[in-house]
Amino acid sequence: MGLKFRKYFLSKEKISEAANVFIYDYSKDVLKTFKINDLNFMACLSIYENSEPPPYDKSDFMIGFEVDEQLLSSSFVFIGKESPFVQGQLQRIVWQKIKSKYFPSNMEGKYFKDSEYSKGDSYKYETGDLQYFAQDLVKDNRVFARRLLVMDRRTKNKVYEAVYSGSLAPFDHQWTGRLFKNKPKVIFGFEYISFGCDSITFLESSEEAIHIDCDNRH
Known part of the structure; x- marks a missing residue:
């Protein structure tokens, strides 16, 4: 998605480009960290809409940052400066x-x-x-x-x-x-x-x- 909409989204969600995305897979005790400014900003149709023909409403889309889906099966995600998660406990x-x-x-x-x-x-x-x-x-x-x-x-x-x-x-x-x-x-x-x-x-x-x-x- 374009830079204009990315800036609008970050402003509305109060997220800084300097922030981090922390993904903690508690089943494997693995913590992954990504910088917001390194992640692609994207929108994709909801699974409940992708079989329907256009036109689409903006609420039909999921909007956010692109990460590997395999990281999200048993995970918690936090966006901020520092990770809130404790590992190994x-x-x-x-x-x-x-x-x-x-x-x-x-x-x-x-x-x-x-x-x-x-x-x-x-x-x-x-x-x-x-x-x-x-x-x-x-x-x-x-x-x-x-x-x-x-x-x-x-x-x-x-x-x-x-x-x-x-x-x-x-x-x-x-x-x-x-x-x-x-x-x-x-x-x-x-x-x-x-x-x-x-x-x-x-x-x-x-x-x-x-x-x-x-x-x-x-």
Whole structure:
């Protein structure tokens, strides 16, 4: 695309030509860095429009910087002066199946009113001083939701809890650990987001989740 539109785009998005694009592939623990002024600026039709004949509206296009698509499969992207990412401290959660009776009772009653749901498969994961517990909530012979409880191994206090009831991801999609500099540990990967964009949740309730900007058009 032309220089005029590139300058207009950068101005509207408050991006400097001197900024960097940081692409962190957390599945491989690889961080790639590109300078904005080295990247091609481009527009391409959305996959929902490329089979339709012209004319096209400007909203039918995806606009941005050209990078290798292979870098974007399991990655987070940040544009700025310095990388916010911490490398080597994020782990894929490898769940170990446990008996339901070993799931901590801290959440009992809150999600089991009138025995509406039964306990499904239960899982456990440990790393450092934290214990992670996950359990399916079953209704009408199907998994209706999934609950998560994170406990401090030493104090036995609850660190974090959540219930997921959207499009549940398989039990090999979850990650936890430190992802950002000077930030608490995170956890993500429990749901597929069909509409809108996902968020990265911190294990400390005082830290607001980071909403991911994405192009999730339909």
